[in-house]
Amino acid sequence: MRRRIVTRPDEILFRVGTGAFALVLIAIVGGIAYELGRQSSLSIQKFAWQFWQTDVWDPVASEFGGRPLIWGTLYSSVLALLISTPIALGIAIFTSELAPQWLRKPLVFLTELLAAIPSIVYGLWGVFVLVPLVRQFELNTPEWLKGVPLFTGPPLGVGMLAAAIILSIMVIPFTSSVAREVLKAVPQAQREGAYALGATRWEAIRMALFYARTGVIGAIMLGFGRALGETMAVTMVIGNNAQITTSLYAPQYTMAAVIANEFAEAADDIHLSALVEIGLVLFVMTLVINSLSRMLIWSMARQRRPRFLGPVMKKAA
Numbered sequence: 001m002r003r004r005i006v007t008r009p010d011e012i013l014f015r016v017g018t019g020a021f022a023l024v025l026i027a028i029v030g031g032i033a034y035e036l037g038r039q040s041s042l043s044i045q046k047f048a049w050q051f052w053q054t055d056v057w058d059p060v061a062s063e064f065g066g067r068p069l070i071w072g073t074l075y076s077s078v079l080a081l082l083i084s085t086p087i088a089l090g091i092a093i094f095t096s097e098l099a100p101q102w103l104r105k106p107l108v109f110l111t112e113l114l115a116a117i118p119s120i121v122y123g124l125w126g127v128f129v130l131v132p133l134v135r136q137f138e139l140n141t142p143e144w145l146k147g148v149p150l151f152t153g154p155p156l157g158v159g160m161l162a163a164a165i166i167l168s169i170m171v172i173p174f175t176s177s178v179a180r181e182v183l184k185a186v187p188q189a190q191r192e193g194a195y196a197l198g199a200t201r202w203e204a205i206r207m208a209l210f211y212a213r214t215g216v217i218g219a220i221m222l223g224f225g226r227a228l229g230e231t232m233a234v235t236m237v238i239g240n241n242a243q244i245t246t247s248l249y250a251p252q253y254t255m256a257a258v259i260a261n262e263f264a265e266a267a268d269d270i271h272l273s274a275l276v277e278i279g280l281v282l283f284v285m286t287l288v289i290n291s292l293s294r295m296l297i298w299s300m301a302r303q304r305r306p307r308f309l310g311p312v313m314k315k316a317a
Contacts, residue, residue, distance in 0.1 A: 032283065040277035042269055051277065057242035057253070059262065064274040066281070068242040072252040073282070076160060076234065077227040079248075080167035085220055088172045092179035092219075097205050108180070115173035123236035126166045131157040131237055134165070138249050153249035156239065161248040163238035167227045175223035182215030183208060218296030225289040229282060231256040255282045 043051065047064065054065025095107050135157030145151050153159070186208045194204040209216065239251020240261060255278045266272040 029287075033280075036276055036280040036283055040273050040280050043273035043277045046270065047274075051274070055242075055244060057258070059266070059271050062268065062270055064271070066255075066274075066278055068244050069253055069255045069258055069278060070281070071244045072160075072238070072242075073228060073254040073256070075246075075252070076163045076167055076238065076254060077224055079160070079164035080171055080227045081220065081224055083164060083168035084171045084175060084223065087168075088175035088219075088223070089179055089216070091172070091176040092183060093205060093209075095176075096180045096183040097208070111173050111176055113173075114169070115177070119170070119230065119232040122166055122170055122233040126162060126233060126237040130166060131162055134159075134162045137161075149246050150248050153245075153247045155249065156251065158237055158239040159247075159249050159251045160238065163234045163252075163254075164248070166233050166237055167230055170230060170233065171223040171227050174226050175219050178219035178222055179216050182212045182219060185215070186212050214296050214299055218293040221289055221293035221296065225286050225293060228289065229256055229286050231260050235260050255279075 043064065047054075051064060051066050052070070053067065054063070055067050056063045056065045057068060058064075091107070091111060095104055095111070099107060135155055138155035138157065138161075141151055141155075190211060191204050191208060194207055199207065234254055235257040238254060238257060240253055240257055241251040242253045242258070243250065245252065259275050259279055259282075262271070263275050266275060
């Protein structure tokens with residue numbers, strides 16, 4: 001005879017309450033998406049797909065094309081990842097695998113402290129310290145290198161290079177923190193098994209990285225999502241010029257920067273609607289990228305089978 005399970009009233013109340021809190025988050029995200037879509041309907045109806053196929057952003061003539069803004073956002077974020085990923089992974093490996101105990105905690109604390117610094121502080125540091133250094137670097141660029149499209153343009157200091165560097169500094173703590181937690185999730189038995197089969201320390205760390213590769217990719221994508229939505233620091237050093245160019249020295253624009261600069265001064269409805277449409281696209285891009293990164297990290301947490309001892313076992317054989 002089956003035993004009947006009785007659910008207590010307080011347990012039902014607890015489930016309903018926590019479920020309601022979870023639904024509030026879904027409602028907030030849905031409400032943001034709905035409001036952005038409603039406020040950008042005028043721009044969507046007027047420009048349709050031409051909004052993303054036009055390179056002109058001229059509020060005076062009421063001509064709005066979002067392609068330079070998407071280019072600037074993706075270009076700066078990808079450059080920031082190229083700079084920050086090796087540094088962040090190096091910090092994660094050192095703090096989780098190599099650092100002595102007395103040094104590990106201060107390094108972890110300082111890394112996490114970087115994430116707590118306000119964006120405007122990064123922007124001020126960029127204006128007073130980073131921009132002069134970048135300008136000096138541009139002035140000292142060899143003549144033969146100036147012929148390369150990446151290094152053409154006037155030595156202003158403000159531009160894509162300064163924005164990418166400051167973005168990379170802001171992304172490092174997010175990527176390294178998540179990557180460190182992913183590496184810590186690798187079972188210690190896997191490392192000990194690798195050492196027992198004759199692997200060197202570097203080989204054991206490399207195999208741990210291979211075992212945690214899904215979570216590491218998720219950490220990098222999480223940093224990418226962080227870079228996409230960064231506003232004030234980038235606005236202060238990127239130059240704010242809507243153009244599509246591969247030059248690292250040229251001033252460019254991002255989606256978040258154009259909203260921060262022009263939203264308060266939008267004089268007509270079409271200008272305001274175009275800015276909200278930019279915000280809608282940025283919202284969707286950030287949501288998709290962060291969702292994918294979280295899915296990768298969760299899939300890493302569900303992995304339990306050791307998969308990386310094969311090369312070591314072959315080597316031992």
